[in-house]
Amino acid sequence: MSDPGLDFATSFPVPMPDADTQPFWDGCERGELLIQRCGYCKKWLWQPRPICSGCQTPDPVWTRVSGAGFVASWTVLRPPSLPAFAQKLPYVLLLVELDEGVRLIGFLVDDAGGWLQTDGEAEGIHMGTRMSLRFYDQAGTILPSWTVAS
Ligand SMILES: [Zn+2]
Incomplete structure (x- = not known):
């Protein structure tokens, strides 16, 4: 099955947002760069993820930078x-x-x-x-x- 978002022969590659990355792409549409930050240990996180890679606290906070x-x-x-x-x-x-x-x-x-x-x-x-x-x-x-x- 072909994926129209990955038709490299004829178009630019496009992001395929998922639950973890949709807020990032929505921010870009508004002209805002959003990066996740852990609400507990305050570590900045990239790439988007459901839990903090430092302390495993769930639901990092999308923060405009x-x-x-x-x-x-x-x-x-x-x-x-x-x-x-x-x-x-x-x-x-x-x-x-x-x-x-x-x-x-x-x-x-x-x-x-x-x-x-x-x-x-x-x-x-x-x-x-x-x-x-x-x-x-x-x-x-x-x-x-x-x-x-x-
Ligand atoms: Zn953390």
């Missing part, structure tokens, strides 16, 4: 790629460590949140570069993405 952080790693994507990304290459994919200590993957976008196609270089990105959150609309899916902090 600024999305500010720094580059923990990055790469420049070049061909080959999934067909849907072929016209977007090259671009920068980031691993951003939020100030809360969790790490998320996202695209490097321009200051307005638009796609940033590079010249094959890293657009001045390096380990530790301070980043600001933006939201990028990828074919109707709102994704947390980052731009260099001003």
Whole structure:
């Protein structure tokens, strides 16, 4: 059985929200980055889960964060790629460590949140570069993405 959400040959991959991740994607739709935090030990949790990975307390609290952080790693994507990304290459994919200590993957976008196609270089990105959150609309899916902090 084919899954239309995973048709990599013709479309962008899309998230498949479940009970644990739906609040995260709903937050992105509203332009809010939500990260879970344990209500007991206060540990920040990523990826979404039903219980705290530190103390096993259930029902971590979805908490809005600024999305500010720094580059923990990055790469420049070049061909080959999934067909849907072929016209977007090259671009920068980031691993951003939020100030809360969790790490998320996202695209490097321009200051307005638009796609940033590079010249094959890293657009001045390096380990530790301070980043600001933006939201990028990828074919109707709102994704947390980052731009260099001003
Ligand atoms: Zn905990």
